[in-house]
Amino acid sequence: MKIAITAAGATLDAPLDPRFGRAVNFILYDLDSGKFEVIDNLQNLEAAQGAGIQAAETVARAGADGLITGHCGPKAFRVLAAAGIPVYNTSVATVAQALEEYREGRLVPARSADVEGHWA
Amino acid sequence: MSEGVRIAIASGKGGTGKTTVAVNLAWSVHEPVQLLDCDVEEPNAHLFLRPEIQRSETVSIPVPEVDESRCDACGECSRLCAWHAIVSLKTRPLVFPDLCHGCGGCARICPLEAIREMDRPIGTVETGVSGPVNLVQGRLNIGAPMAPPLIRAVKARAHGSGLVIVDAPPGTSCPVIAAVRDCDFLVLVTEPTPFGLHDLVLAVDMVRELRIPFGVVINRAGMGDDRTAVFCRNQNIPILQEIPDDRRIAEAYARGRIVVEALPEYQSLFQQLLAALRAAAKKG
Numbered sequence: 545m546k547i548a549i550t551a552a553g554a555t556l557d558a559p560l561d562p563r564f565g566r567a568v569n570f571i572l573y574d575l576d577s578g579k580f581e582v583i584d585n586l587q588n589l590e591a592a593q594g595a596g597i598q599a600a601e602t603v604a605r606a607g608a609d610g611l612i613t614g615h616c617g618p619k620a621f622r623v624l625a626a627a628g629i630p631v632y633n634t635s636v637a638t639v640a641q642a643l644e645e646y647r648e649g650r651l652v653p654a655r656s657a658d659v660e661g662h663w664a
Numbered sequence: 665m666s667e668g669v670r671i672a673i674a675s676g677k678g679g680t681g682k683t684t685v686a687v688n689l690a691w692s693v694h695e696p697v698q699l700l701d702c703d704v705e706e707p708n709a710h711l712f713l714r715p716e717i718q719r720s721e722t723v724s725i726p727v728p729e730v731d732e733s734r735c736d737a738c739g740e741c742s743r744l745c746a747w748h749a750i751v752s753l754k755t756r757p758l759v760f761p762d763l764c765h766g767c768g769g770c771a772r773i774c775p776l777e778a779i780r781e782m783d784r785p786i787g788t789v790e791t792g793v794s795g796p797v798n799l800v801q802g803r804l805n806i807g808a809p810m811a812p813p814l815i816r817a818v819k820a821r822a823h824g825s826g827l828v829i830v831d832a833p834p835g836t837s838c839p840v841i842a843a844v845r846d847c848d849f850l851v852l853v854t855e856p857t858p859f860g861l862h863d864l865v866l867a868v869d870m871v872r873e874l875r876i877p878f879g880v881v882i883n884r885a886g887m888g889d890d891r892t893a894v895f896c897r898n899q900n901i902p903i904l905q906e907i908p909d910d911r912r913i914a915e916a917y918a919r920g921r922i923v924v925e926a927l928p929e930y931q932s933l934f935q936q937l938l939a940a941l942r943a944a945a946k947k948g
Contacts, residue, residue: 593747593763593809594747594748594749594760594763597748597751597760597763598748600751601742601748601751601753604753605753619760622758623751623753623758626751626753626755626758627753627755
């Protein structure tokens with residue numbers, strides 16, 4: 545099972561990026577093997593519109609079974625929901641801390657977007 | 665003037681005086697002239713012209729609607745759409761109408777003809793008259809982020825003859841391109857400030873790429889420094905006119921008055937600009 549986490553860097557110590565659509569990177573972490581890969585989000589960082597949707601497509605195509613991020617807007621949430629990917633909102637500082645929260649069962653799937661589009 | 669001449673008034677930076685120049689030029693023509701207010705996110709030429717609006721038409725763009733009973737989730741539509749307005753992840757497509765540019769590609773590429781196009785209103789085009797000026801203005805609906813199709817609808821109402829003045833939106837992005845494309849000559853209105861110059865440089869790059877002949881009008885001349893004038897000289901860009909930094913112009917503007925009416929001493933300044941533009945547009 546793989547989980548995607550928005551990250552401002554490329555390691556597990558990296559700060560968790562609170563943005564989804566305009567996150568710097570997605571870290572796709574394999575909970576079974578403990579390995580991870582880094583997927584950059586360069587094309588979206590400068591997109592005028594549709595960044596959340598495209599980020600959701602990226603995460604879904606990468607095979608994520610869940611997403612941990614700071615905030616997720618309505619369009620991205622709709623795509624993730626259609627792809628069957630639960631969204632977990634968190635306010636912890638790093639990717640590693642977010643994974644720890646997830647493993648300990650402290651994260652619950654969001655029932656809706658928690659911010660409007662273009663919130664940041 | 666028998667043949668149609670189209671002059672666009674644009675600027676990199678907002679608030680430099682596009683509408684002031686456009687309205688006062690139109691008011692200086694003294695014969696039938698058309699003003700197209702293409703700043704559809706905030707059309708404001710009407711505040712000065714106070715036209716009687718004679719027609720108001722809704723402008724729509726076609727957006728996809730998916731017949732889910734026909735769709736097999738092949739994802740062709742999603743792969744085609746550069747705007748992510750239709751998204752399929754091995755699922756029935758999700759449609760995001762406010763991102764759709766109305767190109768119709770998804771409906772055409774769908775192998776099962778499961779997509780049909782529905783009109784989605786994005787704004788209105790209003791036509792009105794104020795003295796010798798025929799005003800056409802677009803008004804984008806609140807929350808509709810798609811200006812270019814509405815701008816094209818405004819421009820589609822341009823007369824084929826006489827002088828047509830296009831008041832463009834500020835900046836250098838898609839709505840500006842939609843407004844200034846096909847114009848015979850373009851005026852970049854700027855102000856002699858660092859911000860004005862910074863955005864003028866961007867606008868000059870844009871106009872050169874579009875290959876439209878152009879010149880600069882410096883508004884509020886005397887308030888800043890001479891770097892804008894030096895830039896124009898070094899780049900061989902004609903400075904067509906300078907409008908002085910006169911507090912009375914700002915006061916007239918703030919009251920919604922046309923400068924050449926409120927301050928008749930500026931009539932010759934706009935007449936000169938008009939003559940220069942007509943000569944320049946003819947040369948092409």
